[in-house]
Amino acid sequence: MSETRTIKIEILRYRPEIDSSPVLQSYRVPCPQEWVVLDALDYIKNNIDSSLSYRWSCHMAVCGSCGVMVNGEPMLACKTFLREMGDTVRVEPLLNFPIERDLVVVIDDFLENLKSLKPYIIRKTEKPVEEGTHLQTHAQLKRFKQYTLCINCLLCYAACPQYALNTNFIGPSALALAHRYNLDSRDEGYAMRQEIVASPEGVWECSFVGACSEVCPKHVDPASAVQQMKITSTKDYFLRFLGGKR
Amino acid sequence: MSRKPYIRPVPKTSWYMKYMKHDRYKRYMLREVTCIFIGIYTAIIVLGLYNLSEGQESFDLFMATLRTPGALVFHLFALSFAFYHSATWFNVTPQAMPLMKGDDFVSGSLIIRVHYAAWAAVSLVILFVVGA
Numbered sequence: 406m407s408e409t410r411t412i413k414i415e416i417l418r419y420r421p422e423i424d425s426s427p428v429l430q431s432y433r434v435p436c437p438q439e440w441v442v443l444d445a446l447d448y449i450k451n452n453i454d455s456s457l458s459y460r461w462s463c464h465m466a467v468c469g470s471c472g473v474m475v476n477g478e479p480m481l482a483c484k485t486f487l488r489e490m491g492d493t494v495r496v497e498p499l500l501n502f503p504i505e506r507d508l509v510v511v512i513d514d515f516l517e518n519l520k521s522l523k524p525y526i527i528r529k530t531e532k533p534v535e536e537g538t539h540l541q542t543h544a545q546l547k548r549f550k551q552y553t554l555c556i557n558c559l560l561c562y563a564a565c566p567q568y569a570l571n572t573n574f575i576g577p578s579a580l581a582l583a584h585r586y587n588l589d590s591r592d593e594g595y596a597m598r599q600e601i602v603a604s605p606e607g608v609w610e611c612s613f614v615g616a617c618s619e620v621c622p623k624h625v626d627p628a629s630a631v632q633q634m635k636i637t638s639t640k641d642y643f644l645r646f647l648g649g650k651r
Numbered sequence: 652m653s654r655k656p657y658i659r660p661v662p663k664t665s666w667y668m669k670y671m672k673h674d675r676y677k678r679y680m681l682r683e684v685t686c687i688f689i690g691i692y693t694a695i696i697v698l699g700l701y702n703l704s705e706g707q708e709s710f711d712l713f714m715a716t717l718r719t720p721g722a723l724v725f726h727l728f729a730l731s732f733a734f735y736h737s738a739t740w741f742n743v744t745p746q747a748m749p750l751m752k753g754d755d756f757v758s759g760s761l762i763i764r765v766h767y768a769a770w771a772a773v774s775l776v777i778l779f780v781v782g783a
């Protein structure tokens with residue numbers, strides 16, 4: 406069998422206690438066929454430099470914690486095979502977020518925004534337990550299913566040039582999750598979410614570049630959610646003049 | 652330990668250059684640029700209407716100006732940009748306006764094809780009306 410190829414991994418590191426700004430550091434790592442970027446990071450941490458910080462949990466594209474920039478593209482470190490890359494691979498923290506340390510970014514803003522959109526089912530009056538569950542047809546489920554697949558990896562934020570320019574923008578996945586609940590036949594929270602969705606930091610910050618949907622590892626297509634919400638927000642706006650309400 | 656998050660600077664010009672390295676952002680910018688041509692085209696139409704209201708002589712002058720080489724070249728550009736704008740818009744309509752029929756979504760390619768068909772129909776009607 407041929408020898409395992411080795412490659413150079415360049416990592417943008419930031420150690421707040423010693424660095425005033427991020428610096429690149431290179432490591433040589435083996436690169437077996439089945440290795441993903443996360444395996445290389447693990448190798449570095451376990452064998453070369455234990456001070457390297459990065460987030461991960463599931464190693465199977467489910468938890469959404471390992472988002473990084475790989476050669477300039479937002480990717481899941483656990484889903485990006487090294488065999489498809491050249492001899493030098495650059496790994497950086499997700500773009501558009503403050504760097505906490507090395508590859509770990511600060512996502513507090515996103516979490517606050519997500520919370521403000523109330524990403525859970527809201528009922529005007531709760532149905533008593535004795536009356537049983539809320540039933541849903543296949544069609545009703547299908548309408549929003551794709552938006553439930555989001556793993557909050559935030560690759561979409563790293564790809565979004567509007568978010569780069571204005572981090573007050575609520576952003577793709579938070580809006581897609583708001584849309585997911587708005588579309589749910591059991592939910593009655595549309596009007597509450599709309600206060601944020603239709604605000605200047607909401608859907609109107611989006612100019613439909615569509616990059617979020619291109620990089621999304623789960624095919625959530627957040628851009629589609631945002632465009633659909635623009636349409637409903639516009640309808641609301643005009644219906645208000647007619648004295649109607651949604 | 653106190654935190655000291657590092658915010659990577661986003662200077663407007665290098666931001667632009669950085670994004671423009673990727674094809675997807677180039678395509679996006681090209682689409683945005685089409686608006687300029689469509690905007691100018693619309694302004695020309697409005698000018699034409701104004702000339703029409705000023706009487707025959709003024710309108711004839713307007714029409715003669717449209718036949719100059721410069722105006723023809725501009726209109727060719729504007730037309731191709733309008734095509735590009737329309738085609739890229741039609742291609743994303745299934746994302747913006749998904750339709751459900753029964754338990755499933757109507758296929759995206761069908762929604763796109765219907766848009767093209769409507770475009771062709773409207774164009775034919777206009778050609779017919781103008782020709783008549």
Ligand code: SF4
Nearest residue numbers: 555556558559561621
């Ligand atoms: S929408 Fe896609 S890219 Fe954005 S956070 Fe969710 S899974 Fe990640």
Ligand code: FES
Nearest residue numbers: 463464469471483
């Ligand atoms: S480690 Fe969970 S998504 Fe990559």
